Amino acid sequence: MEVKSFNRIYGDMVNYIIANQDRLTDFNDGSVLASQIEATAREIAMLYVACRVGFSTHLRSLPYSVFGFRMKEGVRASTRVVLSRSRPFAHETPIPAGTVVAAGSLSFATTEAAVVPAGGTDSPGIPAVAASVGDGFNVDTGAISTLISTLPNDIVSVSNPEPATGGENAEDWAAYMDRFADHILGLQRTNASGFLSGLLDRGIIRSMARSSISRRLTASGT
Numbered sequence: 001m002e003v004k005s006f007n008r009i010y011g012d013m014v015n016y017i018i019a020n021q022d023r024l025t026d027f028n029d030g031s032v033l034a035s036q037i038e039a040t041a042r043e044i045a046m047l048y049v050a051c052r053v054g055f056s057t058h059l060r061s062l063p064y065s066v067f068g069f070r071m072k073e074g075v076r077a078s079t080r081v082v083l084s085r086s087r088p089f090a091h092e093t094p095i096p097a098g099t100v101v102a103a104g105s106l107s108f109a110t111t112e113a114a115v116v117p118a119g120g121t122d123s124p125g126i127p128a129v130a131a132s133v134g135d136g137f138n139v140d141t142g143a144i145s146t147l148i149s150t151l152p153n154d155i156v157s158v159s160n161p162e163p164a165t166g167g168e169n170a171e172d173w174a175a176y177m178d179r180f181a182d183h184i185l186g187l188q189r190t191n192a193s194g195f196l197s198g199l200l201d202r203g204i205i206r207s208m209a210r211s212s213i214s215r216r217l218t219a220s221g222t
Contacts, residue, residue, distance in 0.1 A: 003048045010041040071176045074133030077167030080125035081110065081144055085154045088119050093152050095123055100131075100148040101158045103139045107131040107148060108164070116155070128160075130167055137167040 004012075014027055014037060027034050083095055093116040100109050108128040116123045128144075130137035144160040171179075 003052045006041055006045040009044050013037050072171035074170035075166055075168040076130040076133050077137035077164040078129045079160045079162055079164035081128045081158055081160050083123045083155050084157045085116055085121045086156045088121055090118055092118050093154055101144050102146040102148050103143040106137050134169050135167045137164055139164045
C-alpha cells in the first residue's frame with residue numbers, strides 16, 4: 001500500500017485545481033485557499049497513515065482467524081513480596097491490595113490485602129504480579145526493593161524472598177507463522193508437525209530446538 005506524504009497530497013490538490021479552472025487563483029502561503037488545501041491535505045495524510053497501520057496490524061492476520069488460531073499474548077510473571085517495618089509496633093499496619101513495588105524499572109502490584117501483625121516487623125508473603133507480560137520480569141530473589149505506592153510511614157522496605165517466575169513474551173509474527181505451519185500440517189495428528197503443534201499449543205513446553213526435534217521425529221517414523 002502506497003502512503004502519500006503531505007507534500008505530495010498538497011501538490012496533487014493544487015495541480016488539480018489549476019488544471020480544472022480558468023481563473024487566477026492565489027496559492028501563496030497564508031492565503032485562504034492555500035490554508036484550506038493545507039488543512040485538507042493534512043487530514044488525508046493522517047488517514048493514509050491510519051489505513052497503513054490498520055493493514056499492517058490486522059489485515060495480515062485475517063486469513064488465520066478462520067482457523068481460530070490466535071497469537072499468544074504472553075504471560076505476566078508472579079512472585080511473593082514481604083513488606084517490613086523498621087521495628088515492632090503494638091498495632092497492625094494494613095497493606096492494601098494493588099500496592100505497587102518495583103525491581104529497578106520493572107513494576108509489580110500485590111493482588112491481596114495483608115497486614116504486618118502487631119509486635120512483628122514483616123508481613124506474610126503477599127502475591128504480586130508484573131505490570132506487563134514478558135520474561136524480563138522474571139527477576140531474581142531480592143530484586144524487588146523499591147516501594148512505589150504511598151503506605152503508612154512505618155513501612156520502610158520490601159523484598160521478594162523468592163524469584164519472580166512464569167513471565168513469557170508475547171508471540172511475534174515469525175513464531176506465530178512457524179506455529180501455524182505446524183498446526184496446518186499436523187491437523188491429522190499423526191505426523192511430526194502434529195506432535196510439535198500439540199506440544200506448543202497446549203503449553204506443555206515453552207521453547208524447543210525445532211529443527212532437532214523434527215529430525216528425530218522423522219527418523220523415528222513419527
